[in-house]
Amino acid sequence: MLVRGGRLLNRLVENDFIRRVSFETYRDKVRDVYDGPQGAILATCSKLSLHEPLMERLLRDHKFDLRGAKTILDVGSGAGQILKHLMRFADRDACITGIDLSHKMLLRARQRLRGRRPQLSVGDITQLPFADDTFDCVTCGYVIEHLPDARHGLAEMARVLRPGGRMLLLTSEDNFGGAWTSRLWRCRTYNRRELFKLCHDLGLDWRRELWFSPVHKVLRAGGICVEIERRG
Ligand SMILES: C[S@@+](CC[C@H](N)C(=O)[O-])C[C@H]1O[C@@H](n2cnc3c(N)ncnc32)[C@H](O)[C@@H]1O
Incomplete structure (x- = not known):
């Protein structure tokens, strides 16, 4: 009863715009949001929400091992929140590429x-401009x-990831925190089990569910964060 009430409340809080629109409308909306003032404060928001420092810890401590x-x-590099850590913790000779739909966000990342x-480079997660099996590793945070x-996005990331390659995927979860994130950024949330199944059907196997800290795990906070391997 309590759980069902909670789900209903989340559904009421969650912004359902993105679930109703076409891909074309969605692309316009993303550029509107990220080219504008919300995009300009994205890096600060990531610091305040601790996303950026927690991400640093995850990669520094090899919870997701880049070696x-x-x-x-x-994918969806934004202001370079993940790229910044990739540059520090990936192998020195690793070739790192960032892609985003918003040209303005890439300029901010570059700065x-x-x-x-x-x-x-500018690019769309649903039409990645890379050949099959190009990457050893793909990261995609809150895109x-x-x-x-x-x-469409997951299938493309699976395509460019080599068999046995690993992906770090983060996204908003269908809980109270996720519902508020969705309201703030006009995005949607995902159910953990449904996302697991969707990935599995696309040949992307979940290896480990990750948490930023034990507190995040207890509170189910920080969204879905998972290490995925492309089936060989
Ligand atoms: C919340 S930010 C995430 C930034 C960063 N990855 C992080 O972990 O903080 C979402 C980013 O995804 C980008 N994005 C949204 N839809 C996209 C798409 N179809 N293809 C590529 N990037 C997209 C947005 O422009 C924005 O920069």
Whole structure:
């Protein structure tokens, strides 16, 4: 009874815009949001919500192990929140590429990251401009919640990941915290079991569910964070 009430409340709070629109409308909406003032404060929000420092810990402590990955793609790089850590914790000779739908976000990432590494380009998660089996590793933080349907993005990431390659996927979960995130950023949330099944059907096997800290695990906070392997 209590659980059902909670789910209903989450559904009422959650913004359902993205579940109703076409892919074209969704792309316009993403550019509207991220090219504008919300995109400008994204990096600060990531610091305040501790997403950026917690992500650093996850990679620094090898909870998601980047060692040995020579080609790494970060999808939906935003202000470079994950790229920044990839540059520090990936192998020195790793080739790191970032891609985002918003040109403005890539400019912000470039300013924040300085230097020429990594390579950045405009691109869409549903039509990645790379050949099959290109990457040893793909990271994708808080992007698929912007898609009306995750299938297209996940299928593309599976395609460019080599068999046996690993993915770090983070997204908003269908709980109270996720519902508020969805309201703030006009995105959607995912149910953990449904996302697991969707990945499995696309040849993406969940290896480990990760948590930023034991507190996050107890409170089910921070969203879905999972290490995935592409089936060989
Ligand atoms: C919440 S930010 C995430 C930034 C960063 N990955 C992180 O972990 O904080 C979402 C980013 O995804 C990008 N994005 C949304 N839809 C996309 C798509 N179809 N293809 C590529 N990037 C997309 C947005 O432009 C935005 O920069």
